[in-house]
Amino acid sequence: MEINVIVLAAGMGNRMQHHQNKQFIQLAGYPILYHTLLVFQKMKAIHNIFLVVRNDEMSYVEKNILTLNDFSKVKKMVKGGNERPDSVHNALKSIEGEGLVLIHDGARPFIKEKDILKLIQVALKCNAAVLGVPVKDTIKSVDTHHLVIKTPDRRLLWAVQTPQAFDLNLIKQAYEKRYACSTDFWDDAMLIEELMNHDVKMVEGSYDNIKITTPSDLAYGEWIAKHQTDD
Numbered sequence: 028m029e030i031n032v033i034v035l036a037a038g039m040g041n042r043m044q045h046h047q048n049k050q051f052i053q054l055a056g057y058p059i060l061y062h063t064l065l066v067f068q069k070m071k072a073i074h075n076i077f078l079v080v081r082n083d084e085m086s087y088v089e090k091n092i093l094t095l096n097d098f099s100k101v102k103k104m105v106k107g108g109n110e111r112p113d114s115v116h117n118a119l120k121s122i123e124g125e126g127l128v129l130i131h132d133g134a135r136p137f138i139k140e141k142d143i144l145k146l147i148q149v150a151l152k153c154n155a156a157v158l159g160v161p162v163k164d165t166i167k168s169v170d171t172h173h174l175v176i177k178t179p180d181r182r183l184l185w186a187v188q189t190p191q192a193f194d195l196n197l198i199k200q201a202y203e204k205r206y207a208c209s210t211d212f213w214d215d216a217m218l219i220e221e222l223m224n225h226d227v228k229m230v231e232g233s234y235d236n237i238k239i240t241t242p243s244d245l246a247y248g249e250w251i252a253k254h255q256t257d258d
């Protein structure tokens with residue numbers, strides 16, 4: 028069974044307000060994207076990595092990141108699209124055959140091997156699984172005037188992360204149908220939930236698996252890099 032990973036690195040990083048793509052910023056001495064790729068490169072269970080980057084950044088990545096280690100599992104660099112789902116769709120089109128695909132944000136460098144393995148085990152059984160953590164804050168739903176509509180039962184709320192793992196054909200079919208999705212969708216699993224009438228299983232991950240999104244995440248990221256353990 029082939030296990031493929033799509034690593035997404037083609038965003039603009041606007042919320043980071045940095046002159047460079049946020050994935051190229053140094054964290055614990057290496058570019059963020061380097062850390063992310065290395066986790067998957069080192070795993071026996073992972074066969075192929077499809078790295079999605081912006082067209083004008085392909086040669087930068089080739090020269091400045093892929094040369095920092097043995098990244099032989101990176102089978103292809105795929106051109107990113109305007110929005111995250113366009114980037115995912117481009118990558119899915121370049122993966123052939125059958126198997127599992129894990130979709131991961133390049134901006135989540137603290138993903139742990141043990142959580143990926145747990146996710147894969149579940150996805151192999153049920154074809155669609157995501158990593159997440161129970162929310163720590165109380166969440167309120169509000170209307171456009173910020174009037175509180177509802178306070179959902181916190182015990183049932185999880186913050187979803189990546190990787191998200193799917194049977195390759197299932198997620199390909201979902202992406203083919205995505206223009207039929209009437210609402211915006213925020214992650215890949217939402218397409219499976221909304222368009223494929225298929226269950227998605229939540230797998231408990233780690234709070235450290237943050238997405239580097241705003242400048243304060245960099246300082247927190249340095250702290251995580253120093254203190255992270257395998258458990």
Ligand SMILES: Nc1ccn([C@@H]2O[C@H](COP(=O)(O)OP(=O)(O)OP(=O)(O)O)[C@@H](O)[C@H]2O)c(=O)n1
Pocket residue numbers: 035036037038039040041042043050079107108109110111112114132133134135238239240
């Ligand atoms: N067109 C896009 C948009 C996003 N991504 C990737 O998807 C991941 C999650 O997106 P996010 O953190 O929102 O990144 P950006 O879109 O770059 O951030 P921003 O919204 O601040 O511009 C990132 O690793 C990003 O590079 C991508 O590959 N292609």
Ligand SMILES: C[C@](O)(CO)[C@H](O)COP(=O)(O)O
Pocket residue numbers: 111132187188189213214215238
């Ligand atoms: C997919 C995701 O990382 C799950 O938390 C998240 O939804 C990506 O959102 P963004 O707006 O692209 O940061």
